[in-house]
Amino acid sequence: MCFHAPRAAFARQDQPNPQVAQKSRAAATAPSSYWLHFPCRFTDEEHIWVDLLARPNGGLGAFNGFISVGSRDSERRFPIEGRFIGKTAKAQFTDEDGVKFPCTLTLDGLRMQFETGRTLYELEKCAGGVGIGIDQAANGLRITLVRPDYPAGKAGLREGDIITAVDGRLANPVDPGIRGEIGTPVKLAILRVDGSTREFTLTRAPLELARSGGGRSMGPSARDSTDRDDRSSRDSQNDRDER
Numbered sequence: 565m566c567f568h569a570p571r572a573a574f575a576r577q578d579q580p581n582p583q584v585a586q587k588s589r590a591a592a593t594a595p596s597s598y599w600l601h602f603p604c605r606f607t608d609e610e611h612i613w614v615d616l617l618a619r620p621n622g623g624l625g626a627f628n629g630f631i632s633v634g635s636r637d638s639e640r641r642f643p644i645e646g647r648f649i650g651k652t653a654k655a656q657f658t659d660e661d662g663v664k665f666p667c668t669l670t671l672d673g674l675r676m677q678f679e680t681g682r683t684l685y686e687l688e689k690c691a692g693g694v695g696i697g698i699d700q701a702a703n704g705l706r707i708t709l710v711r712p713d714y715p716a717g718k719a720g721l722r723e724g725d726i727i728t729a730v731d732g733r734l735a736n737p738v739d740p741g742i743r744g745e746i747g748t749p750v751k752l753a754i755l756r757v758d759g760s761t762r763e764f765t766l767t768r769a770p771l772e773l774a775r776s777g778g779g780r781s782m783g784p785s786a787r788d789s790t791d792r793d794d795r796s797s798r799d800s801q802n803d804r805d806e807r
Contacts, residue, residue: 598636598746598770599676599687610634612685613770614644614669614678625649631657636770692746692768693807696721703755704728704735715766721754728761729753742807746770771807 601612613636619626625648633640646655646669653669657680667680678685695714698705705727710717728734730741731751742750751765 598690599678600690600770601678601685601687612678612687614676614687616644616669619645622647625653627653627655690746690770691743692748693743693771694721694750694752694766694768695771696742696807698727698740698742698807700737701726705737705740714771715769716764719764719766721752721764722756724757726755727752728755740807743771744768 597616599614599616601614603609603611610633613632614629615632615636616627616629619628622628626646627648628643628645631642631644632638633642640660642657642659644655644657644667646653646667648669648671651671655667655669656664657667658664665680667678670677670679674689676687676689678687693714694716695711696707696716697709699708700706703726707716707721707723707725707727710721710723712718727740727742729752730736733741742752744750746768748768749765750768751763754762754764756762
């Protein structure tokens, strides 16, 4: 299910306020929950990322965080704060001009509805990963894809590398163990094409989740996710192993 959400809800301003962006970034140093909105097909609507951080000093259910528009690294960020009572939270976010807007967040398993005014977004919870595609190999897991803007790409992993162990355990194609909570470390033992070995300790970053029915897990700034429901079954099979 996908709701059409007019871009006016998070309209771009001519001059984004860098102070707001800086404050919201500082508040988001340790993400605990991350959701991504998938744009509806055939619209120019942009991705909406919602990052919520528990606020222990604020009491039970209190949180803050930010909404980012376009990508999770966008300068267009809106601080948000509120409190959950059960699965529903009354909250408010602040735009570039410092104007506060009320909103309601409702949790439903791995999904969350974000409502502000008459605009409704449905978001799906993101997994943490390192940005690689894998396939089974005789001696472990072969890396078939490396996203340059994810931890694996930044650390220097390469297509063709073989993962021989994950966190000290032999690589298992049934349960690789590479995905996990966002912000947690994972250690990969790598066998290179030239026979050399290396170890990499990477911190898991938010991954876009493929929607039910198959689809590609793209990088955080991708804009072509609107055609994910029409991928061929072979593409879905190849892409589902992205970690």
